[in-house]
Amino acid sequence: MxxxxxxxxxxxxxxxxxxxxxGRAWDVLMVLRFGIKKSGGTDTVYxxxxxxxxxxxxPRPYKLWSKCGPGDDADPVITVMFTDEx
Numbered sequence: 642m643x644x645x646x647x648x649x650x651x652x653x654x655x656x657x658x659x660x661x662x663x664g665r666a667w668d669v670l671m672v673l674r675f676g677i678k679k680s681g682g683t684d685t686v687y688x689x690x691x692x693x694x695x696x697x698x699x700p701r702p703y704k705l706w707s708k709c710g711p712g713d714d715a716d717p718v719i720t721v722m723f724t725d726e727x
Contacts, residue, residue, distance in 0.1 A: 656695040684709045
């Protein structure tokens with residue numbers, strides 16, 4: 642599993658009490674998991690978790706996508722990105 646720098650920054654934006662990097666990562670993985678189950682076996686999945694950030698006190702949707710491809714050792718790696726990243 643890998644994430645881009647921007648996704649890492651989103652996961653790390655835990656300004657509110659009760660939020661943590663681990664909890665946000667869990668949320669992204671669970672929303673991605675449901676997207677994978679509905680994907681029909683494709684290597685690309687689009688999904689939209691909702692988060693509060695320091696700039697938005699109400700949950701805001703973040704459009705993400707993931708791609709499964711070979712990593713450095715040719716093992717499968719799922720990379721999570723914003724939809725304007727590749």
